[in-house]
Amino acid sequence: MTDFLKNSPLYISTTIKHYLNGPPRPSWNLTSHIFWTKFILLVSNKTIEEMQRASFSFQPSPVQAGVVINEFKIDNKYRNEAQVHLDKILKPYEHVLDPEWKNLKDDGMASSP
Secondary structure, eight states: OHHHHHHHHHHHHHHHHHHHHOOSSTTOOHHHHHHHHHHHHHHTTSOHHHHHHHHHTOOOOOOOTTOOOOOOOOOHHHHHHHHHHHHHHHGGGGGGSOGGGTOBOTTSOBOOO
């Protein structure tokens, strides 16, 4: 409750701007607009060095024990971009590669033997 009271001028001004001027991005609803306004206010008094230190200290959550990934999909956009580079690297070994490994399936998975 104290957070709401402390930030109520921010909430009111952002709500008014949101409905009078429209959101900063067409896809933003009022909640998104308030979130980003609070975020900008929070980081606006930080130096670049402080922001860099904070971003480098981020540690992703560790994967739980026993998690196994059986398959994953890579968007064909990225696969096609990578194929240009891989073709150059694999050209000398083309005669020993199984043709099935080169063919892309429509679901984003490489064909496997």
